[in-house]
Amino acid sequence: MKDFVHLHLHTQYSLLDGAIKIKDLAKKAKEYGYKAVAITDHGNLFGTMSFYKQMKSNGIKPIIGMEAYFTTGNRTDRKGKAAEDNITDRINHHLILLAKNDTGVKNLAKLSSIAFIEGFYYKPRIDYEVLAAHSEGLIALTACLKGVPTFYAAQGDEEKSMSWVKKFKDIFGEDLYLELQSNHIPAQETANKVLLDIAKKYDVKFAATNDCHYLLEEDLRAHNVLMAIQMKKTIQEFGEDAFGHYDGMHFASYEEMYEKFKGKYDGWEKALLNTVEIAEKVSDSLSIFEDKSYKFPQFLKEANINxxxxxxxxxxxxxxxxxxxxxxxxxxxxxxxxxxxxxxxxxxxxxxxxxxxxxxxxxxxxxxxxxxxxxxxxxxxxxxxxxxxxxxxxxxxxxxxxxxxxxxxxxxxxxxxxxxxxxxxxxxxxxxxxxxxxxxxxxxxxxxYNTMKAKQTLRDVARAMGMAYKDADVLAKLIPQGNVQGTWLSLEEMYLTPIEELMERYGHRGDIEDNVKKFRKLAQESKEIKDLVEISLKLEGLTRHxxxxxxxxxxxxxxxxxxxxxxxxxxxxxxxxxxxxxxxxxxxxxxxxxxxxxxxxxxxxxTLTELWKMKELVKQNKGIDVDFLSLDFNNKEIYEFLSTGNTVGVFQLESKGMREL
Structure with a gap:
């Protein structure tokens, strides 16, 4: 039997780290024929509702999870120098947690909440104590090289790795799985060998993952740029190979996963199949996302009052x-x-x-x-x-x-x-x-959730690629306003949508037609500009902060x-x-x-604050207690004054457009 389920996956809600848009993920999962997929964003559950709905609507079982930040100390400790990014952070470990049922979802919510409210230090963190208290209904995977057992296994320290496997097994029992990955990192191969030895000695199951951070294989460079944006540096400062460990961490098809793990170690097929076993432990439906009944606070405490x-x-x-x-x-x-x-x-x-x-x-x-x-x-x-x-x-x-x-x-x-x-x-x-x-x-x-909009995305990407600010600024200034104030055309519209379709969508606006043509001409004439636009197109719409x-x-x-x-x-x-x-x-x-x-x-x-102060001043200076509700709203002089347009300081009538009516 050949089958596999992705259990370690970062969407756009792993902020400036995951580059997978949930709608695109659901479409691709359906195309690949996956029966189930998990979401495991870094330390949060921001995207879980959108993920649940999208997967359900595409006939795919949603597995709700999180890659928790885990400290081996106490979650309230604030010691050592950590980092906001996941590359240079040397303090916080990772742990994959997946909900089996409603109880599991509730415990995930509690763990994530506690991590933010009690454990935040550079990252929202949990510790062993709180994990043990809220573990019911959860499955655990030992995560990537930042996972505690994997971290020590990569150093060849089987004893420390094993001690943490035992600790996690005390909590999760048969719902603990040692996570194996197949990538280009030598330390991962070392970790895999140690973890497999531990699995055999202590009868712990293992499972294969791909730690997905972007959707398609060709999205690697866009993801590297995203990481540079997160770290506020340029690709050149890091070097093109700085993010090499992300190579291959896309949403791979079953066939790709089969080839990645084929013959890597004894039991590699079991590692793939165990992902299906994990998915089968998960409920098909979760009432927390299905229950749309109104949840009103109790206004009347007395039970006998209707x-x-x-x-x-x-x-x-x-x-x-x-x-x-x-x-x-x-x-x-x-x-x-x-x-x-x-x-x-x-x-x-x-x-x-x-x-x-x-x-x-x-x-x-x-x-x-x-x-x-x-x-x-x-x-x-x-x-x-x-x-x-x-x-x-x-x-x-x-x-x-x-x-x-x-x-x-x-x-x-x-x-x-x-x-x-x-x-x-x-x-x-x-x-x-x-x-x-x-x-x-x-x-x-x-x-x-603040998403990466077209203009800002161009500027962010240009900065990360080490390009001159003016290159992005020229493109950004060509993006015209949409039909609604405060909206702008998207990069897809500027670069890909047929002009005839844009004319139908926005009316025959000359500014749109002219600017779109100029935008596309600039991209055609320069490979650097073309790269900027196409990478920006992949990142536009991701959650920025x-x-x-x-x-x-x-x-x-x-x-x-x-x-x-x-x-x-x-x-x-x-x-x-x-x-x-x-x-x-x-x-x-x-x-x-x-x-x-x-x-x-x-x-x-x-305006209300100012009106109240005026009312008090009138009372102090004139002895008149103004009652706003008893004022004459048909006062002709007031309407004549408003019609002059001299309404700066008048609520909702002071904008340029209103004054010029």
């Missing part, structure tokens, strides 16, 4: 208050308000979003009661009368003819999305209230570490007196929504 009735009563009382304060339109019959309220409540309750409205109403009204300025409402949420009744917004949707279905559509069930503006100086107070209300470990910020979402907060019904992996932004944490405030989810906003978690946008708005 949340539907509670929301309805609050909305009724809120609308009564608005009516008593004359905050509804006199030109619309009151019955229309009550009919609209009952209709909206029915939709909200049928869709199961009662808790969502109560949660948002709670922290907004807390803010108002604690002198934290809150915006009147923005976006489609202003079309909800229930939101108006609960004081989530201060915009009467009937007065302004706003449509509720733009916000919540019974025919398109998706989580409501209410963006809330807070005074910039006091936004953190609201977040602290939410943490106290629902538990600090149930609230976190949200990660964002992570950051924190400017406004996003996730609120969970239980500690987030039980639901998703967590991340600590070490750069932000180092600037903060409370590093815990910088804990974020490893999944971005879109993936959290797919998992049914509640995310909120807490936007810090400078």
């Amino acid at each position: 949340i539907n009735s509670y929301l309805k009563n609050m909305a009724i009382e809120g609308l009564k208050s608005r009516i008593q304060k004359s905050q509804i339109s006199k030109d619309i019959p009151e019955i229309e308000y009550w009919d609209r309220l009952n209709y909206e409540l029915g939709v909200i309750q049928n869709m199961g979003f009662d808790s969502y409205f109560l949660i948002v109403s709670d922290f907004i009204n807390w803010s108002k009661q604690n002198d934290v300025p809150v915006g009147p409402g923005r976006g489609s949420a202003a079309g909800s009368l229930v939101a108006f009744a609960l004081s989530i917004t201060d915009v009467d949707p009937l007065r302004h003819g706003l449509i509720f279905e733009r916000f919540l559509n019974p025919e398109r069930i998706s989580m409501p999305d209410i963006d809330v503006d807070f005074c910039m100086d006091n936004r953190d107070k609201v977040i602290e209230y939410v943490k106290e209300r629902y538990g600090k470990d149930s609230v976190a910020q949200i990660i964002t 992570t950051s924190l979402h400017a406004a996003g907060i996730v609120i969970a019904p239980k500690p987030l570490m039980e639901l998703v992996p967590l991340y600590l932004d070490s750069r932000e944490a180092s600037k903060s007196d409370s590093p815990q405030n910088n804990i974020a989810t490893q999944y971005d906003m879109a993936h959290l929504e797919e998992l049914g978690l509640v995310k909120m946008d807490f936007l810090g708005l400078k």
Whole structure:
């Protein structure tokens, strides 16, 4: 029987190290006929949701894993000089961990979270203690030459290698496999021999891997450039052979793997087949990725209170208050308000979003009661009368003819999305209230993944290739803006897409046609420019680095570490007196929504801070307590002033485009 499964593979989420795009990987795996594939990015689970979905949609079993950074000391130790890259790092070891089932996925998430929150030192690290505590449902492979047993085996130190094999076997038992690789590194051959001797003596299984870092064999040079970008040096500084050990570490077909290992040592066929054995230990489906049910925090602690009735009563009382304060339109019959309220409540309750409205109403009204300025409402949420009744917004949707279905559509069930503006100086107070209300470990910020865009990729690659800045800059400046502000044409469009297709896509824009022709002419006339463009094309779209979402907060019904992996932004944490405030989810906003978690946008708005200060100054100097909600919004003089375009400093009306309307 001939078969094999890749169990050691780095996608674009092994930041500036893995050059495999997940969509391309799924397509290639299907082409090769693989039945299963693993993801094992360095120290994180960023890409696991995308990977799971892509593999499933292509009929391939996804194996969720991670190449953990492992310290032989204590994870809280901060000793020695390590490095942010994996080449010059001489302190942190590696360990491949694969989830067999839901329990395994949860333990992977805990290990990765703990590595960032407790063990970060150059890299997110785990130690033996925490590994032993969260090993259930996991399979371990001893990794590459940075793996502990392999590291000592490569030095010919069988005794130390064996001692660590025993330690890992104490944790994983029959789910421990010694990892064998076939590459051009002499130390690997030494390690393989020692590991095979240990496997025979102590009845430990072994498995073959290819430590994939790029998709196709011809992508090696692009990957070397990526490594140079990571290390902030040029290829020339390293020498072309500096990354020679990556040669052959592509997503190889079964036939290639067979030839790589054929006859290398006794049991080489077993090493390939054991990868299939490992894949068969893994569940076909993982509920953590399949369960899309909504996971609302518990708003009401009292079990005997019906949340539907509670929301309805609050909305009724809120609308009564608005009516008593004359905050509804006199030109619309009151019955229309009550009919609209009952209709909206029915939709909200049928869709199961009662808790969502109560949660948002709670922290907004807390803010108002604690002198934290809150915006009147923005976006489609202003079309909800229930939101108006609960004081989530201060915009009467009937007065302004706003449509509720733009916000919540019974025919398109998706989580409501209410963006809330807070005074910039006091936004953190609201977040602290939410943490106290629902538990600090149930609230976190949200990660964002920043990808390599066309212009920056050209400049990064040119720098890494030792080219003059102007060469890349000329190309970058030719890339025109797309149809949406802030978007630009991709390198694929600039270099490969037929011009006729671009004209159909963007309209017959002369700037696009002219610039694309100039761009392609430059590439045709110079081999160096052609190499720059083609390498950049391979790297465009890879994840370059992570950051924190400017406004996003996730609120969970239980500690987030039980639901998703967590991340600590070490750069932000180092600037903060409370590093815990910088804990974020490893999944971005879109993936959290797919998992049914509640995310909120807490936007810090400078305009609200300024308005509040003006209000205080008017009160101090004129004795007038301005009520923004009672102002005359039909003041003719105000509209005449706005029409002059003299609106610098007026929120959302101060841009050049708005002033020139």
